[in-house]
Amino acid sequence: MQGFARGLPKAELHVHLEGTLEPGLLLELAARHRVLLPYRSPAEVRAAYRFSDLPSFLALYYRNLAVLRDEEDFRRLTLAYLERAAGDGVRHAEVSFDAQSHTARGVPLGAVIEGIWEGLAVGEGLHGMSTRLIMCFLRDRDVGEAERTLTEALAYRGRLSGVGLDSAERGHPPGAFAGVFARARAEGLAAVAHAGEEGPAEYVREALDELHVQRVDHGVRAADDPELVARLRRERVPLTMCPLSNVKLGVVPRLEEHPLKRLLDAGLVVTVNSDDPAYFGGYLVDNLVAAQEALGLRRRDLVRLARNSFEAALLDEEERRGYFAEVDGFAARRGVAV
Ligand code: ADE
Ligand code: ZN
Numbered sequence: 314m315q316g317f318a319r320g321l322p323k324a325e326l327h328v329h330l331e332g333t334l335e336p337g338l339l340l341e342l343a344a345r346h347r348v349l350l351p352y353r354s355p356a357e358v359r360a361a362y363r364f365s366d367l368p369s370f371l372a373l374y375y376r377n378l379a380v381l382r383d384e385e386d387f388r389r390l391t392l393a394y395l396e397r398a399a400g401d402g403v404r405h406a407e408v409s410f411d412a413q414s415h416t417a418r419g420v421p422l423g424a425v426i427e428g429i430w431e432g433l434a435v436g437e438g439l440h441g442m443s444t445r446l447i448m449c450f451l452r453d454r455d456v457g458e459a460e461r462t463l464t465e466a467l468a469y470r471g472r473l474s475g476v477g478l479d480s481a482e483r484g485h486p487p488g489a490f491a492g493v494f495a496r497a498r499a500e501g502l503a504a505v506a507h508a509g510e511e512g513p514a515e516y517v518r519e520a521l522d523e524l525h526v527q528r529v530d531h532g533v534r535a536a537d538d539p540e541l542v543a544r545l546r547r548e549r550v551p552l553t554m555c556p557l558s559n560v561k562l563g564v565v566p567r568l569e570e571h572p573l574k575r576l577l578d579a580g581l582v583v584t585v586n587s588d589d590p591a592y593f594g595g596y597l598v599d600n601l602v603a604a605q606e607a608l609g610l611r612r613r614d615l616v617r618l619a620r621n622s623f624e625a626a627l628l629d630e631e632e633r634r635g636y637f638a639e640v641d642g643f644a645a646r647r648g649v650a651v
Contacts, residue, residue, distance in 0.1 A: 317647065318601040321615055322639040324405040324622035325398055325586055325597050327530050327553035329449075329479070330387075330429065331378055331411055332589025333394040342380035350380070362592055367511045367562050368481050370592065378414050384428035391432025392439075397590075399440035401598040404636060405626055407445040408433070409477050412462050413454060422462070426469045445627045447505065449477035450493065452485040459493045467500060474627050475503030477530065478520075482512040487520040494524040503527055503627050505553075509534035510564055514541050521550065528553060528582075528625050533564050536572035546580045551625030555588035556604045557595050568607035577614060584622045616644045616651050 336355035343350045352358045364370040381387060391408070398406050408429070415425045426446075433444040448466055450459035466473060476497040478490055487506050494504050508520040510531035517535045520526045521544075532552035535541045545552065554573050559565045565572075577583045585604060590596045595603070601618070604610055610618075623636040644651050 315598065315602055317612055318605065318615055319400075319402050319598050321402055321619050321643055322404045322636060323402055323597065323619040324407070324584075324626045324636070325403045326407045326528070326551075326584055326622060326625055327555060327586035327588060328394070328398075328406065328408055329411065329589050330390060330394060330408050331381070331414065332374065332593075333397070333591050334377060334381075334390060335393065335591045338390065338393060339377055339380055342382075342386055346380060346382045348379050350377070364562055364592075367483075367564075370562055370589075371481060374589065374592065375414055379418065381415065382420060384424040384431070387425055387428025388432040388435075391429050392436050395432070395436030395440055395442070395444070397596050399436075399442055401596050403442065403597055404639065405443045405445075405623070405628065405632075407447055407474070407627060409447045409449050409479070411451060411479065412448050412466060413451045413458060416462065416465075417454075422465050423469070426466070426472050430469075430472045443628070443632065445474035446472055447475040447477045447503075448473055449479040449507075450490060451480040452478050452487070452490065452507075453481040456489055456493060459490060460496075463493055463497055470500065473502060475505055477504075478506035478508075478524070479530070482507060482510055482516065486512070486516055488523040491523045494526075498525060505530060507531055510559075511562075514538035517541060517545075521548075527551075531555065531559070531564070533559055533572060536576060542576065542579060542581070545576075545582075549582050549624075551582040551584055551621065552576065553584050553586045553625070555586050555593075555600065556607075557593045557600050558588035561593045568603060571604070571608065573604060574608040574610060574614070577617060582621045582625055583618065584625055585618050612647070612649045613644075613651065616640060616649055620651070 336358035504526045506520040507530040509517040528551040
């Protein structure tokens with residue numbers, strides 16, 4: 314199954330670039346910038362990665378970002394992720410970043426965006442893949458800051474394909490960001506948002522109705538609400554699910570109880586993604602294999618997930634057709650009917 318999952322052409326649509334910061338690069342950048350961290354080895358870093366919920370993870374994730382200081386750091390981080398993704402058979406990657414987590418520390422937005430952009434351009438060439446960039450607003454900071462961040466980011470409009478919404482969800486419903494999302498959409502940016510990770514199904518509905526998102530990151534809690542499930546299926550709203558993340562942060566008690574397979578079987582546009590792979594024990598293939606083992610996914614389910622990933626991607630129709638043909642060709646060569 315590993316070989317099949319790896320060889321299958323696929324898109325990754327939900328990955329936080331900052332969540333791909335591996336312990337080795339973390340320590341190297343800490344030494345380079347003389348940032349004091351409470352770890353001396355990658356093993357010590359890994360030992361500290363035990364989380365009880367989303368806020369306990371975010372505290373550590375934001376603290377580690379202190380090592381990302383200049384354009385070159387962002388370029389390297391991006392290139393390292395794309396190399397791993399390409400090794401997992403990812404043909405198209407949509408990378409999110411948390412602008413405010415860097416600008417709030419005094420790192421210029423230009424250094425963040427240009428560094429990531431350079432990494433994406435070089436990585437595309439090296440690995441023969443396509444990429445997009447999504448800027449997430451932090452929902453646990455004030456809306457005015459998100460507004461100012463969007464204004465500043467519009468100087469780099471050509472680098473961005475979409476906006477998202479992330480960080481601590483509980484008590485931070487999406488509706489507060491309706492204005493800034495409307496402005497982003499008017500600029501031609503795609504809208505996505507985390508919803509239904511720690512927050513309730515109602516936040517998923519609010520992201521659809523008030524932010525007008527075209528896909529939902531996670532959406533696990535939507536499974537609790539049959540009417541919402543019916544709507545997601547009817548409107549073909551994709552869910553970018555992240556099984557290993559959901560177990561590590563207690564969103565589901567065990568992978569066996571993850572609603573991914575049930576929603577896939579119900580006809581929703583479910584996709585599998587890695588979220589913060591350096592923190593949650595694996596990249597995209599690790600997520601697919603873990604889900605396959607816990608939920609009994611068959612090869613044709615994996616093919617459906619791969620097709621869904623390209624359906625949900627921010628691609629133009631010609632690129633999308635090309636990727637569908639790659640998936641279908643792979644499935645045909647392996648004797649899997651789609
Ligand atoms: N930022 C990085 N990872 C996140 C997650 N899983 N949920 C919300 N915000 C995040
Ligand atoms: Zn996420």
